[in-house]
Amino acid sequence: MKKLTRNMAVAMSLSLAAVSGPSLAADSSKPIVIPTHNWSSQVVMAYVIGGIFESMGNNVEYVPADTQAVYEAIRNGDVTISHEVWQSTFGASFYNAMQKGGIIDAGTHAAMTLEEMGVPQYVIDDNLCPGLPNWEALADCPEVFATADSGGKGRWLEGPQSWHGNQMPERLAGLGLDDKYMVKFAGSADALWAELESAKKDRRGVITFNWTPNFTDAEGFVFIEFPEYFEGCRVGDGGNGACGSPKGWLKKAANYKFPKTHPAAYTAFSKISFTSTDIGQMAALVDIDKMSHQDAAKKWLADHADVWKPFTE
Amino acid sequence: MYYLTRQSKLTQFLILLVVFFALCLAIEPSETNVLWRFPALFAGLPGAINEFAENLMYEWLPVEVYDPELEEYETSALVRELTRGFSRSVLFCIELIREILLGGVKTIVTFTSWDFVGEHDWAVWPALPWTVVSGGAIVLGYALRGAGLALLAGLATSYIAIFGQWEPAMETLSFVLIAAPVSCFLGLVLGTAAYKSTTTEAVLKPLLNVAQTMPHFSYLIPVMVFFGVGDHAGAIATIIFATPPMIRLTLLGLKRVPVEVVEAGAMNGCTNRQMLLKVLIPTARRDILIGSNQVIMQCLAMAVIASFIGAKGLGFNLLLALNQLRIGQALELGICIVLIAVVLDKLSLAWANQQTDYFADESFMRRHRYGVIFLAIFALCLLLSLLGRTIFFNGINYFYLIPHNQGITTEPFWQAGVDWMVENWYHGLQAFNNWLILDVLMPMKAAYLGMPVIATFVLVMGIGFIIGGLRSAVIVGGFLLFIAFTEWWDRALITAYMTSFAVMISAILGVVIGSLCAQNSLASRVILIGCDTLQTFPSFIYLIPVIMLFGVTDTSVLIAVIVYATIPAIRYTVEGLRGVPVTLQDAASMSGVNRLQRWVKIEMPLAFPHIMLGLNQTVVFALFMVIIGAMIGTEDLGQYILKALSDKNGIGNGLVLGLCVAFIGLAVDHLIHTWADQKKALLGT
Numbered sequence: 001m002k003k004l005t006r007n008m009a010v011a012m013s014l015s016l017a018a019v020s021g022p023s024l025a026a027d028s029s030k031p032i033v034i035p036t037h038n039w040s041s042q043v044v045m046a047y048v049i050g051g052i053f054e055s056m057g058n059n060v061e062y063v064p065a066d067t068q069a070v071y072e073a074i075r076n077g078d079v080t081i082s083h084e085v086w087q088s089t090f091g092a093s094f095y096n097a098m099q100k101g102g103i104i105d106a107g108t109h110a111a112m113t114l115e116e117m118g119v120p121q122y123v124i125d126d127n128l129c130p131g132l133p134n135w136e137a138l139a140d141c142p143e144v145f146a147t148a149d150s151g152g153k154g155r156w157l158e159g160p161q162s163w164h165g166n167q168m169p170e171r172l173a174g175l176g177l178d179d180k181y182m183v184k185f186a187g188s189a190d191a192l193w194a195e196l197e198s199a200k201k202d203r204r205g206v207i208t209f210n211w212t213p214n215f216t217d218a219e220g221f222v223f224i225e226f227p228e229y230f231e232g233c234r235v236g237d238g239g240n241g242a243c244g245s246p247k248g249w250l251k252k253a254a255n256y257k258f259p260k261t262h263p264a265a266y267t268a269f270s271k272i273s274f275t276s277t278d279i280g281q282m283a284a285l286v287d288i289d290k291m292s293h294q295d296a297a298k299k300w301l302a303d304h305a306d307v308w309k310p311f312t313e
Numbered sequence: 314m315y316y317l318t319r320q321s322k323l324t325q326f327l328i329l330l331v332v333f334f335a336l337c338l339a340i341e342p343s344e345t346n347v348l349w350r351f352p353a354l355f356a357g358l359p360g361a362i363n364e365f366a367e368n369l370m371y372e373w374l375p376v377e378v379y380d381p382e383l384e385e386y387e388t389s390a391l392v393r394e395l396t397r398g399f400s401r402s403v404l405f406c407i408e409l410i411r412e413i414l415l416g417g418v419k420t421i422v423t424f425t426s427w428d429f430v431g432e433h434d435w436a437v438w439p440a441l442p443w444t445v446v447s448g449g450a451i452v453l454g455y456a457l458r459g460a461g462l463a464l465l466a467g468l469a470t471s472y473i474a475i476f477g478q479w480e481p482a483m484e485t486l487s488f489v490l491i492a493a494p495v496s497c498f499l500g501l502v503l504g505t506a507a508y509k510s511t512t513t514e515a516v517l518k519p520l521l522n523v524a525q526t527m528p529h530f531s532y533l534i535p536v537m538v539f540f541g542v543g544d545h546a547g548a549i550a551t552i553i554f555a556t557p558p559m560i561r562l563t564l565l566g567l568k569r570v571p572v573e574v575v576e577a578g579a580m581n582g583c584t585n586r587q588m589l590l591k592v593l594i595p596t597a598r599r600d601i602l603i604g605s606n607q608v609i610m611q612c613l614a615m616a617v618i619a620s621f622i623g624a625k626g627l628g629f630n631l632l633l634a635l636n637q638l639r640i641g642q643a644l645e646l647g648i649c650i651v652l653i654a655v656v657l658d659k660l661s662l663a664w665a666n667q668q669t670d671y672f673a674d675e676s677f678m679r680r681h682r683y684g685v686i687f688l689a690i691f692a693l694c695l696l697l698s699l700l701g702r703t704i705f706f707n708g709i710n711y712f713y714l715i716p717h718n719q720g721i722t723t724e725p726f727w728q729a730g731v732d733w734m735v736e737n738w739y740h741g742l743q744a745f746n747n748w749l750i751l752d753v754l755m756p757m758k759a760a761y762l763g764m765p766v767i768a769t770f771v772l773v774m775g776i777g778f779i780i781g782g783l784r785s786a787v788i789v790g791g792f793l794l795f796i797a798f799t800e801w802w803d804r805a806l807i808t809a810y811m812t813s814f815a816v817m818i819s820a821i822l823g824v825v826i827g828s829l830c831a832q833n834s835l836a837s838r839v840i841l842i843g844c845d846t847l848q849t850f851p852s853f854i855y856l857i858p859v860i861m862l863f864g865v866t867d868t869s870v871l872i873a874v875i876v877y878a879t880i881p882a883i884r885y886t887v888e889g890l891r892g893v894p895v896t897l898q899d900a901a902s903m904s905g906v907n908r909l910q911r912w913v914k915i916e917m918p919l920a921f922p923h924i925m926l927g928l929n930q931t932v933v934f935a936l937f938m939v940i941i942g943a944m945i946g947t948e949d950l951g952q953y954i955l956k957a958l959s960d961k962n963g964i965g966n967g968l969v970l971g972l973c974v975a976f977i978g979l980a981v982d983h984l985i986h987t988w989a990d991q992k993k994a995l996l997g998t
Binding site for chain 1: 380382383426427428431533534537538541542543620621622623624625629632633635636637638716717718732735736739740743746747750751755856857860861862864865866867868942943944945946947948952955956958959960961963
């Protein structure tokens, strides 16, 4: 383990050298392994980044991987990079792997992410709970969000417990809403989308965890405005949890050898920085135009050379 | 004690119940009360397993490995280098088959280098046109069994191609074509070894039991850590899952070979090898074939789960489609998986059943007629696909490969169907959903969680004692004790509550549907084919519509579980009832019983041991599906197994949780088996 950590330190300093100075050696011709997960923007972006690498003369390979387990794979060198590390959903897995050694932080995208509880646009339009998106309005309408198993309380449908542990129940308690609301943990992102889709059919009130940029942006999704986040407000940091989520980062990760084996590709990868608009465009090509992920990536690369060309220079 | 054992089973059971409820009432629920919850003595176990695995993979037996990319030596561990070497060879085999089917450069790279392929544009293996593969499947089907199988193979491959799923289907096929033969081979070897040596059998038995009841999710992380991610990891996980039934059935088959046959072989002077290959295995063929059929079914049932650790193909696309809520697309992908399973199964069955013609003295052309026909088809299809380059205007060669967005699709139809269902049924179902959750499920869950641990032990071990005496009581008690000493006892109770509810409903449904279908031979055949289909059809697909109708609730999970767990209940009921000797039925009819009496008094009792084995399978299926149901949202062991994917102690947590699930299954399995064996002995079968 010590050895790995040392290797990592070497890699870190080397990667800094690679970013600052001109690259020392040519890239290896061994393929760069890019993971694909099960949501559109990530898959399209995998092919986009693969396309960028290919334009620089690198070989690329794609491998499906579980979103949480992928960090272990990067650490072991079976996967080279991950290009969408969401702060609140994958932060824990990312830092766990980093602690064990073998994975490095390859910079942050320009896109700011928000991962927060919210309601579909129609809940606001139909005025199902007057006063939303201000969180204080929630106190007056728990029954709008009640379900069979919520025991008369309103239900917050949170993502799997592995994403942020007990943050949401703690937030409810901190805000003093826990006598009116309860938290139900869904098992996967699919469960969230299925619930949203079902609720949309009869414009039923529903509060779910969601994030942006995401495909749900297209139909409209409103995040609830909680008291602003500040350092130390969460229960784990000594606060009472009565605050919303911070604007989050979207990071890139890489195996510690990547800067050494593919200095040019790594330099480009560390420069890659997509905005929310970029990500939205990539997702829309698949989710709305129903293109295949590969075709969508090709089209995006062809249409937006001005965005990605600078990364490779 | 002596007094107790003299009572009838019913009295014993009633006394047990009284004791159980008395304990439930008497024991105070408090965290410090040892009788309420055992202390988590094994809480450190996952960490220890993890440390062991990490040590094995990164520290133990360090070796210096040269990294040609970095041009420097690195320290690695021997085990890690060995497992990675193994992974590379498995991956090579998969890539080889995949590139024969779909083309590519990896096989050439293995023998040269990436640089070589980069410099020479011609160094690419071309894909076979789909028409060639389809034609090949048709010829193979015809050669092995005749027109019927040829038609099936042709229809299935055409369906896959025309619906634009050719590429992912061939990707899935390429890893199944490695995983299935390896599983069959391993199964044969280990099964034979167990037949030859009782020690091997004694060692293998418990391992097989655990492997067959452990949910697949729990060994994904260990497989990933040891072998990496990618198609090879998917194949390895699949092999772990698919080999146990093959071992079991090989062993069963060999044991059933009559002594006379073995002696005849010995008298003819068979060597050990001849005895095995020419006498034992051919005689045991029937059971071994059932084993290979199971292997193929299991391999394709793993197609989706294998994609969690990197298997490409239909499974991964299916998960992508579900994430976009494109149920129609997922359904089409699921059908492709089923079709591949059916065709492979029938082809392998036909191949194994082939008769050797020892006397034929045929001309070259006649002996190799199918090879010649295939060559002709090969040439014809190549020509067609060359022609296809020019005749299609939109630049897509439909005779070569139909891209996924160019195929026919029935997606809008299914999508509309689901939308219609949600719009029209949602409100009607809500009343039912509310009633079920509030009046049945929540009280049931509370009751399970309200059991003091000592009462649970008394109940389960008591049942063990009544059924199989002290030995059974100790065995099931041991299984339970392991779970009780982990920190997940409450989670296990929730798993038990969901499983037992689902098993109850599934058993009732299964016996009723099975009994109705067993009345008629055509209906039995149809329902058995339906069971085969549903068993390989990826269960992930019905999670989404179920959530849309019932929300993220236990109802959704249970409905998905019931759909899946009813399959074995139906299958074994039909088989059991159809297996009742006709002479007995006739004898009963002659004694003047009516249809219902015959069913209640003759058929059911005779078929009951077999049906109980079906119930056993139902329990295992239900446990598996409850774990997958964690994707909907539960609070049971499954949720923690999913969570283990991101845990720091992922390997240890996953394995220990998996063992907990396996031990629930094994405890039930032991009880049912013991009881069914006794009944069978009574019936003299």
